[in-house]
Amino acid sequence: MATTLLRRPAVAGRFYPGHRDDLQEEAQAYLSQPNIAKQSPIRALGCIAPHAGYMYSGHVAGAVFARIEIPQQCIVLCPNHTGLGHPLAMMSDGAWQTPLGEVPIDAALAGALKARFPALHEDSAAHRAEHAIEVELPLLQLRQPHLRFVPIALRTGRLEILEELGKAIAEVVSEQDEPVLIVASSDMNHYESDVVTRAKDHQAIERILMLDSRGLYDVVIEQHIGMCGIEPAVTMLTAARELGAKSAELVKYATSGDVSGDRDMVVGYAGVVVV
Numbered sequence: 001m002a003t004t005l006l007r008r009p010a011v012a013g014r015f016y017p018g019h020r021d022d023l024q025e026e027a028q029a030y031l032s033q034p035n036i037a038k039q040s041p042i043r044a045l046g047c048i049a050p051h052a053g054y055m056y057s058g059h060v061a062g063a064v065f066a067r068i069e070i071p072q073q074c075i076v077l078c079p080n081h082t083g084l085g086h087p088l089a090m091m092s093d094g095a096w097q098t099p100l101g102e103v104p105i106d107a108a109l110a111g112a113l114k115a116r117f118p119a120l121h122e123d124s125a126a127h128r129a130e131h132a133i134e135v136e137l138p139l140l141q142l143r144q145p146h147l148r149f150v151p152i153a154l155r156t157g158r159l160e161i162l163e164e165l166g167k168a169i170a171e172v173v174s175e176q177d178e179p180v181l182i183v184a185s186s187d188m189n190h191y192e193s194d195v196v197t198r199a200k201d202h203q204a205i206e207r208i209l210m211l212d213s214r215g216l217y218d219v220v221i222e223q224h225i226g227m228c229g230i231e232p233a234v235t236m237l238t239a240a241r242e243l244g245a246k247s248a249e250l251v252k253y254a255t256s257g258d259v260s261g262d263r264d265m266v267v268g269y270a271g272v273v274v275v
Contacts, residue, residue: 005094005124011131012099016054016138020099026054027138030062036251037066042275044068045240046182048208048233049139050269051078051132056256057187057269061139063252064271070144071179073106075113075169077232078132078185080155085126087155088119088165096134096151100141106148109172109180113150117168119161126153132185132229140183154231159217162231166213166238173243184236186229188268194257200225201253201268208272209248213237240274248274 012018017026031037049064050057080089092110095102114120127133133151140147156162173180188204189197204225207216213234220230227233237245251273257266 006102007091007094007096007124007127009098009134010129011134015131015135018099023099023138024142026058027062027142030058031066031139031142033059033063033066036063039067041067041069042273043179044181044273044275045243045245046184046236046274048184048186048236048270048272049136050187050271051135051185052187052256052267052269054135056259060252060254060269060271061136064273065139065143067251067273070140070147071181072144072146072148073109073176073178073180074140074147074149074183075152075180076133076136076149076183076185077152077154077235078130079229079231080126080130080153081132081228082129083155084129085153086121086123088121089123089126089153090114090120091124091127091151092122096137098137098141100138103137103141104148106150109176110150112172112175113169116172117165120152127151136183136185154235156231159214159234162234163213163238166235167242169235169239170242173239182236182239184229184232186227186233188227188270190226190228190267191265194255194263194266197255197266197268201270205250205270208233208237209250211237211241211245211248211274213241237274245274248272
């Protein structure tokens with residue numbers, strides 16, 4: 001594939017297996033969990049999937065993507081962990097490489113988003129070392145071999161901007177001839193005990209299941225919930241509600257303590273589907 005820009009993997013071999021066969025085997029296992037695989041995939045407007053190392057959160061992300069139909073077009077939103085680049089950073093050209101192959105950026109969809117929301121800034125620097133979209137791609141690739149996507153990294157706490165972006169995404173998605181899935185890449189509460197994390201995450205998840213993006217934003221701020229992907233989640237929920245979302249389903253929840261056995265300091269992971 002000839003591309004003008006190829007974004008190479010930043011965390012292959014660390015967050016997930018760096019070799020094709022190993023990655024395919026591990027990721028496919030997460031997508032084939034018996035309690036999820038026996039259900040028929042549903043068409044979704046959006047979802048929330050975690051982005052930690054596969055050993056900790058791959059089973060939650062896999063459950064999400066196995067639960068839904070993955071269309072050929074996706075918009076994948078993530079937080080900006082590195083602090084690099086523009087606060088509203090997207091890429092609209094080229095492809096991202098994973099050990100499973102290249103995933104092209106949907107230039108037409110990206111162009112429509114930039115035209116509708118000019119505050120989006122063309123900025124590959126924000127994505128170069130950021131893991132939160134990269135870890136979702138192998139799972140999406142296995143579910144949709146013809147995937148093309150638009151990556152957007154967010155680093156702003158301004159609710160009105162996130163809501164405006166969500167509405168712009170909804171307008172663009174509604175104009176597409178094909179379905180578009182909006183993926184919010186997010187982990188939940190960070191680095192508190194398992195008991196505290198589950199209690200805090202329950203408050204946030206309650207708002208998500210109500211499709212209450214503003215309520216989610218407020219409870220995360222007021223209750224000091226360390227949800228790193230609040231910006232993607234608020235944006236996705238706003239867009240999904242504008243597109244007529246009726247309900248949300250908690251597909252799976254876990255904490256890192258379920259794997260590590262360390263319950264003193266954990267990270268929470270929620271997998272949610274919005275329809």
